[in-house]
Amino acid sequence: MSKIHVTTVVNGDEVEFLADPRETLLDCLRDHLGLTGSKEGCGTGDCGACSVTVDGVLISSCLMLGVEAQGKRIETIEGMANGEELHPLQRKFVEHAALQCGFCTPGILVAAKALLEKNPDPTETEVRYWLAGNLCRCTGYDKIIRAVMDAASEMRGAA
Amino acid sequence: MDFHTPSSFEDASKLAAEATGLTRFLAGGTDVLVQMRSGTVLPDTLIDLKLIPGTQGITRTPDGGWRIGIAVSGARLGDHAELIADWPGVVEGMELVGSTQVQGRATLVGNLCNGSPAADSVPGLVAAQASVEITGLTGVRTVPVEDIPAGPGKTTLQPGDVISGILIPPRGEHAGDAYQRFTPRTEMDIAVAGCAISLRVDGDTISEARVAVGAVAPTVRLVPDAAAALIGSTLDDAAIDALVAAVRAACNPIDDKRGTAEFRTEVAGVLAKRVAKIAYGRAKGEAQ
């Protein structure tokens, strides 16, 4: 069972790891790179807790092999804040009480950020459909949707 | 498990033919990885096709049709305005596969080769009369999409066969297509029934039509009787009734956790009616 050497860029830093080809990108982020902010809720791409972007595209990191990360640029929740300065989405999630247990939160934040980069002025329906792959069992989504809409509004105002 | 990243389809074909044990090709990986995770499929050889040149492309063919690379994700299809203008039904079928995140990886070819009768992108391709280019040990050949699925989880592909491109014909004038599926949830669900229709009009009259249904038989199915019900009509009530009856007659579904056979059959007819109206409107250039 030979492992494969992978070089990739995570949150702006070049990193290397040895991956068994059966390991997912999520396994590699969590177990080889210590980036445990991305969560495994299902392992089947149905919950979104492991959301990251790869070359700017939102994906479930449980549905990509670690070895496929070779030469890619990966962004995770750990790279979302700019130093001490939270991304507006992160701030709005806390202000709106848009998290209860917080387990789905990193994935939802990563997904919502990808949405706002593509569509800075989404409707409530657009937010709901974009985030349909991010299960939250605590909140009933209400406060999550409000936080995303509010962050979008603030970001548009600030732009 | 051996992991390969060939740089040509010929190499991929050769690798697959020579491999022992269980072999899987990796395009988007959204089915293969799930199967590996659950232990239902533990490949001995995994061949990643995405590094082969051209697999990421969406290109116009000289005849005005389209060639879609095998690694093009649903998200890329959904961003391609020109393709959507030609074949909205094909794209909306693919866009129903999984979440936004899954869209970032999932591919048309993967959806097809997974062999699910409920694959959302396949009825649209069948209705569109799309075909796949297969690179095999004996060379390259082209096969209609509807000839690929052989039953749940099975395809007609032979050892060494690898799909190297998807070919969609030129759309032409006064034509439209559409796809809808039924799921209990709005998203994140497997089709309980699905229907795609592609048609062309001459004035108000339907001159050409293809109707395909999903999740109501062991494979996605082309329904010529349903198309015949549409052709020559102006999508009047009688034509719709005949369409619905023909679609339901073509259904041969199973009872399972996702729905009863009776429900699937009933709803396939409802979808056919709704989809025909959308495709007809699109063909006539009405905003949809």
Add this chain to the structure above:
Amino acid sequence: MPKDDIKEFRLVGTRPNRPDGLDKVTGRARYGADITAPGMLWGAVLRSPHAHAKILKIDTSKAEALSGVKAVVTRADFPTGLTGEEWNLQENTMAGEKALYDGHAIAAVAATSSLIAQEAVRLIKVDYEVLPHVTDVDDAIKPDAPVIREGAADASVPEGMPPNVVKYFEFGRGDMEAGFKDADLVMERSFKTEATHQGYIEPHACLGQLGADGKGEMWVCTQGQWFIRQMCSAVLGLNAAQLRVTPSEIGGGFGGKTTIFMEPLSLALSQKAGGRPVKIVMSRSEVLRATGPTASASMDVKIGMTKDGKLTAARAEFRMQGGAFPGAPVDMALYCSLAPYKIENVEHIGYDVLANRPKCAAYRAPGSPMGAFAVESLIDEMCRKLDLDPMEVRLKNAVREGDQASYGPTFGSIGLVEVLEATAKHPNLAVPLGPNQGRGVASGYWFNHNGETSVSMAISEDGTAQVSVGTPDIGGSRASIALMVAETLGIAYEDVRVNVVETGALGVNEPTHGSRATFATGKAATIAARAAIKEMCRRAANEWGIDEDAVEWVEGAAQPAGPNAGNYPPMSIKDIAKNMGATGGPISGHHESVPDGVGASFGCHVVDVEVDPETGLTKILRYLVVQDAGRAIHPSYVEGQYQGGAVQGIGWALNEEYVYGKDGRLQNPIFLDYRMPVASDLPMIDTMIVEVPNPGHPFGVRGVGETGITPPLPAIANAIQGATGLRMSHLPMTPTKVLAALKASQE
């Protein structure tokens, strides 16, 4: 009505950022699977593919021979001789003579990597003798059903009951015959609900370490670290004080993380592997197959009503299966089902039935949603038949303070009438409905709970406060406890840190369950803060040389209680803390009790739906939750509980269910097929917090977590009847079921 407008308190009722918010939006918060330890091994579990089978032989030799495998355990590695619930827990942790359900653990492996552990599990060979199985409650209660376990019935079960009935309940009051005779309309209906799962997004995960000396450590996602300690100790025959359990951040629980599953396996593997720590993380399919979903229910209800809407008598007979072990919440379902109503004549009968399914665990207001589905559905149907307003009927029969509850006790201060009156006035009830749309209302009830509670609070050198609590923070309880402590001490919210601590740091605490954390831990923390205040007043009194009773605590400072007490400037908490080393040492407050004064909570929900007559699809158009919180300490998290409970109930009503095949295997053990609501399925969930303060809590808190899951099941059924005329009596009300009912009604 929202608390924000009442300036009675400085902090209670405000909405500050939660203390753990930053960690949770940056990915830093550490959940069950997020930590590693030096020398760590990975565990994996072999599970039965059969619903019911005798285990003839387990051959682990190939697994043990695999390079990297450090330990394999089976039931043979566990102590014997356990009885009662301890035996049940052990048997559920790992099968003994029989596999009792699809997913039942058979063996476990620890290896140097997760992949090796999984491979080793596949190398274990088990010889089974497959036995007949039963998974449906109505089948399981038949006299000739496959017997899950001989001799499992307790003393409550009368002679001659079918073999899988393990508990029997019968209670009531009044004269049923006379009650039904007084009614103008008597209706009787049968209902069924399917098993659902709590659906927390974080799979169970633990990291356990146990040495040959019996000393152990565990990091685990749980609602209750002491429960984990006590149950693991019992199952493994350990000395409880030698096992130190630290709770991770928890990714949802809803009752499902109040018990043990694979935690003892990690400890057993660790001990066998020479004390190396073993991490076990469940997959989603393991969570669905082999943790603790709720029970499924089959229920008959008979109700009498006069033509002006007075309830004269009600009879409820409920049958529930909670898996292969006793413990279906049939008693709770009976207690809660008629609780919102003042009825003279009531009869309750309940059966707890074994079936070949996983051992049920608590799920948010255990039992209450099923009972409410049956009772609230039938009451609604009777209102329609008698052309009565369902809100008026609920108000007319509503229980008030001093009334005897349907299940016996006398209600203290309760807010059902206030909830119903507030609901009736809400603008959602005035929105006109279109074609194929319907509106449904339903009430719900939960007792709320106290439980063993131990809290310690210490003043820091700089006058800030740290609070050690034993109830894991699932939905913002750190914030609410910090608010109450800061309010009591008279300091800033930011000057209080609430720590959820390990079992070595406090006396026994029950888990965060029963809607108890803000009530019980909050009450204990407030009393602990008061104890610290008393000590600080004493220090000030000593300093001033006046009597301790002549000092009072005002706005975070000690001051003389009046002009007669002396003329000293106030001594702030900062001043007192700075000198505490010289004035008698550390200052802290403790409180240990089972806090009394629990306040029950009622709610009322109103839902508008639209049903697609061609597909049977139900869409939620509008949703309103009104509930008595007692007092909302942090209103945002109260609203969050209302909204989250409502949406879990929506899932239960419409799509969620455990589907077992003819082979007894769970057909839908992934989120793709276990259909929990997604964001695009829902509208905003409107909330209204009613506040009828609970006199048993220093700030008036009731519990708010659980009541909210109860009304959605009947409310949606009632709305569907409004939209279609159909009475759906079997959950979930999937498009398949609704369309079939529509077709049947047209024939």
